[in-house]
Amino acid sequence: MWKQWSARIHKWLGLTLTVWLVLVALTGTLLFYKTELLQLSYPQLNLQQVPTVAQAAAVYDRYAAGYAYLPRADKPWTEVVDGAGTIHYYDAAGELLLARPLLGDWLSWAVEFHHHLLLHELGKELQGIFGLLSLLLVVAGLVRWWPRHWSWRLLSVRWQWPSSRQFMATLWQLHRSVGVIALLPLLALLLTGTAIMYAAAVSSSLDQWLPERQTLNAQPLPQTRALNWQQRLELAASYWPDQTTRLLYLAPTEVGGYRMRLQHDAEWHPNGRSYLEFDAAGQLLSADDVRAKSRGFQLSQMIYPLHIAAVGGVAWLTALILGGLALMLLPITGVWFWWRRRAASRG
Template sequence: MKRIKLPSLTQWHRWLGLVLSGWVLLMAVTGSMLLFKNQWLMWQYPSLRLDNPVSQATSATIADRYTAGYAYLPTDGRPWFELVDGEGNHHYFGPQGEQLLTRAPYADTVSWFVELHHHLALDEFGKDILGVLSLFALVLITTGLVRWWPKRQWRWKNLAVRFYNPFSAKGMQTLWQLHRSTGAIVFIPVALLMLTGSAIMYAGTVKNGLAAVLPMTPSQIHHSLPKRSATHWQERFAIAHTVLPDADIRLIYLDSGRMRLKWPDEWHPNGRNYIAFDETGTLSNITDVRTRPLGEQVSHMIYPLHVAAIGGTTMTLIILAGGLALLLLPVTGVWFYLKRRTKR
């Protein structure tokens, strides 16, 4: 009986790289640009360059005019009031409640980059595809590191790159060394992007798994529910400030009367604390993330790591380095493969 020969580690790495190269490039370009989404929007639309954030009172007045969709409250880095209606149109409002801009879905490059990076412009089906591709990408970078790992004593020359014209005969050496050394040097940021990206695609499963592993609740806090009715958003904001006085309101859901709040030391840019009002406008539920299982709190740190929402400029540079490496790795890898086939 003939013995079946399994693919070697090199073959796995090569074929996974060839199959995933286009997708990796797409994720690297869109993800790197979206790190600077707010700055990009202000550059493309000068009307969004506001001196001061829109006030909460003005935001509440604008929100009262809508009954569907959701809205982001202004911050220092995003000073406008941004409302997304039921059809996916983004409306931007200024300090006096004036409408500055409306962006329809797929109406500009920013929108395309968001849709492609989040779900390949295929809605929920695209998220399923991204989840599978992210898992294969983890295998890809792991096999690459294992192949590079020195079999004997580690030396700095293991990271050396001799630069030749990549179109010349010696260019193969440069492409190979650049591919190998980039993957080794920037492995941690790249692995962080792949791990967090995969976890975001399977957020529910990851959250439940971490909560099962770390079920303890660090804090036992109880909040009273004020019984007064609040039919307007300004009244709801006032109740929220009473119940969670140190938390900032970041996101409101116009059709359900819910809002999300962020504690000062919380990683997630929009927070994971919820306040909900029933159909009569009475406060019906409070979810304080500090009272949730430790594993669930850890799961809320995944997205901020992926988008560099913490750590300031240092973390942004680390994540950007990972994105740039994901641009260079597929280009050098596929180019080297094609040159070697041509040579043969």
């Protein structure tokens, strides 16, 4: 009975989610190489000299809205996203290399589709729902297939050409084998991707389950005033020498403060989760060190780096790429098999 119900669930969810799975897997796999694709599409971004902090800070002072990323060796430019979503790229001399409007090229479309289905907050909610359904789809398929006796022959694929009558068997074997072999990276992508859509709920739950905190010696806030981004970045480097500034919020908050995000040496998140905030007069208002947060919160901040292969090196990146390819191949072979069998029964 379980196999019958799982077969029905797997079939109808597969038919419903096929287009979404293929497109989300395709865009996500491409985004593993976002920087390389950017440099391929825009040769002016192939820079040899990484801007210094001072050179980048001079660019940040030109903006009063949006956010900006600090230059890095793998992204050798100063990157600013203005209030309209246009991404600006500057070289070490502060010269504008490129301005990419939101949805101004195919890569921007891929990013927005993968994150929000081009539907902003509604798309984020739909992504979460589709992610949960896709996990149910995988579990139902696994229950449907689960054999009574294990053998390596269960994963064999006998190839036949589409013109052959036996091609339906090839489709079924390929669908089954890819799903089993790529199960772990496939689940890793779906679980982390869905958890990102429900980040607040996941973080709150883990915070309650693992509330233990590390006690840190709080440093007194310096009285030095930082009136521009160069001074703020210098103050951050002296206040937290073991943390690196990664992301700046160029627009003041409702209380008039400017915020920056920092990453400590052992942190997985590429943009960091520690915060410094300055008031409009340049006074350091608060210092929020992620290492003082609960173990649950810190664990929740490892989900995003795992999803984008920011950790784990080449091995983890390769596994996730295989998982992405499997997420494209599985719905295609499944729908193809369903269509061939339906056509055969009608014939």
